[in-house]
Amino acid sequence: xxxxxxxxxLFLGGLNTGAGRKYxxxxxxxxxxxxxxxxxxxxxxxxxxxxxxxxxxxxxxxQIMMESMNERCIEQKPNVVIIxxxxxxxxxxxxxxxxxxxxxxxxFNRNLRQLIQExxxxxxxxxxxxxxFLLDVNSQTRALRIDMNQKIQIxxxxxxxxxxxxxxxxxxxxxxxxxxxxxxxxxxxGMTYHPATHHIIAQRLLEHFE
Numbered sequence: 001x002x003x004x005x006x007x008x009x010l011f012l013g014g015l016n017t018g019a020g021r022k023y024x025x026x027x028x029x030x031x032x033x034x035x036x037x038x039x040x041x042x043x044x045x046x047x048x049x050x051x052x053x054x055x056x057x058x059x060x061x062x063q064i065m066m067e068s069m070n071e072r073c074i075e076q077k078p079n080v081v082i083i084x085x086x087x088x089x090x091x092x093x094x095x096x097x098x099x100x101x102x103x104x105x106x107x108f109n110r111n112l113r114q115l116i117q118e119x120x121x122x123x124x125x126x127x128x129x130x131x132x133f134l135l136d137v138n139s140q141t142r143a144l145r146i147d148m149n150q151k152i153q154i155x156x157x158x159x160x161x162x163x164x165x166x167x168x169x170x171x172x173x174x175x176x177x178x179x180x181x182x183x184x185x186x187x188x189x190g191m192t193y194h195p196a197t198h199h200i201i202a203q204r205l206l207e208h209f210e
Contacts, residue, residue: 001080001126001165001208008051009038010076012065013084013130016193017056026053026076032193034082036202041209053078061088062111069115079124082205085112086132086151087191090144104147109154116162128208129159130201133170135182137190167204173197 010026011017011034019032029035029052038052055072057064062085065072073081086108093104116127132155134141134148152170159166177185185197193201 001128003041003045003048003050003209004079006049006051007079008053008077009041009080009082010053010073010078011056011082011084012060012073013056013082014060014088015056015058015191016087016198017084018054018058018060019056019198021054021056023057026055026072029054030056033198033201033205036198037082037205040202040206044209056084059088061085061092062108062115063089066111066115069118073119074122077123080126080128081119081124082128082130083112083115084130084132086148086155090132090134090147090151091191093147094140094144105150105154108151109158112155112158113162116158116164120162125163127162127164128167128205129155129164130167130205131155131169133173135174135177135186135190137182137186137188141190165208167201167208169201169204172204173200176200 016032017034019030019034021028021030029038034054041050053076055076065085089108119127131152132148134144136142156166173185185194186192
């Protein structure tokens with residue numbers, strides 16, 4: 001993806017995208033991969049006067065992203081939108097005993113398509129989808145695997161249909177975790193990323209801006 005003068009890049013997602021950001025300040029990039037990506041792009045392209053915003057919040061799933069898109073996305077007038085969705089949807093589906101059901105897959109697909117189509121119709125067609133991933137950490141993450149696999153497939157189909165860029169993460173992070181151990185990349189809860197994981201995500205994102 002080619003960046004242009006004065007581009008504003010906005011991040012949408014949940015816990016690990018927000019990574020400690022102050023929710024009342026969209027310019028606060030948090031302390032995770034969004035911050036690392038923004039700093040690296042700024043350093044690479046000081047002549048472009050790039051701007052960055054982070055609208056991610058703890059607990060945000062595709063439904064919340066879709067319902068809050070006017071305030072957190074459309075009104076921010078971004079030129080590039082990066083969406084990291086799927087983790088919270090999988091957790092909530094498991095809690096409501098709806099994981100791996102057609103109802104859940106339909107809801108996830110509908111929410112993401114509506115969100116992306118509205119963004120493309122109103123502010124920008126430049127959207128990057130980040131692939132969610134799971135590591136085999138505990139019984140909860142193992143229970144989410146089938147549901148997550150289907151959500152990944154849905155995201156790939158959306159990326160093709162809506163002409164979004166797609167950043168694959170599940171395979172590469174699992175490959176590294178098998179080699180070096182889960183503890184290098186994720187906390188015991190199976191959801192909170194360690195700094196190394198944020199750097200991997202940022203590195204994969206940066207490859208799409210070269």
